[in-house]
Amino acid sequence: MIQQIDHIGIAVKSLDATIPYYRDALGLGEPHIEEVTTQKVRVAMFDVAGVHIELLEPTSPESAIAKAIEKKGEGLHHIAFKTNDVTTDLQKAADASIQLINATPVPGAHNTQVAFLHPKSTFSVLTELCQHPGNCCCGE
Structure with missing residues (x-):
């Protein structure tokens, strides 16, 4: 089940060039890299x-x-929703005729399991489902 917004993905050409804006100008502290x-x-x-x-x-x-940067330039790339059961939520999306980029979850950052829904069927918003380790509805 979707629990909250997990993260907003931003495509950048260079972390070294971009991090100072978020860390220093916005005061967000040091990132995990x-x-x-x-x-x-x-x-x-x-x-x-x-x-x-x-x-x-x-x-x-x-x-x-x-490829996204080449096509659209740097900027907003996707929105990710935290879920406690990425496999079930992925199946719900498929059952609702949403085009899947990932038919099964794949490894993501922070040891997460992630799956993407295609923007062609999500009103042009690339959507990620993201399950963190130990955040499962089934007690795993």
């Missing part, structure tokens, strides 16, 4: 009262983020 090899990105995550700003820098020209 990690590489998500499965998505071919480096991620900088800022916490803002429990909702995160996720900066996404491509590590490969073949990554979805690199």
Whole structure:
């Protein structure tokens, strides 16, 4: 079940160039930075009262983020909803005729399991479902 907004993803060409704006000008503090090899990105995550700003820098020209920047430029990329059962919520979306980018969850930042819904069937908003470790409705 969807619980809250987890994060807002922002595609950037360079974390080094972008982090100072969020850290210094907005005063959001130091981000958590990690590489998500499965998505071919480096991620900088800022916490803002429990909702995160996720900066996404491509590590490969073949990554979805690199292609998004090439097509649309830097900026808002997606909105992610925290769920306690990503598999069930993904199936609900499929049952509602939503086009899936991921038919099954894949590894994401912070050891999450994530799945994306295609913007062609979500009113042009790339939507991510995000389940954190230990946040499961079934006691896993």
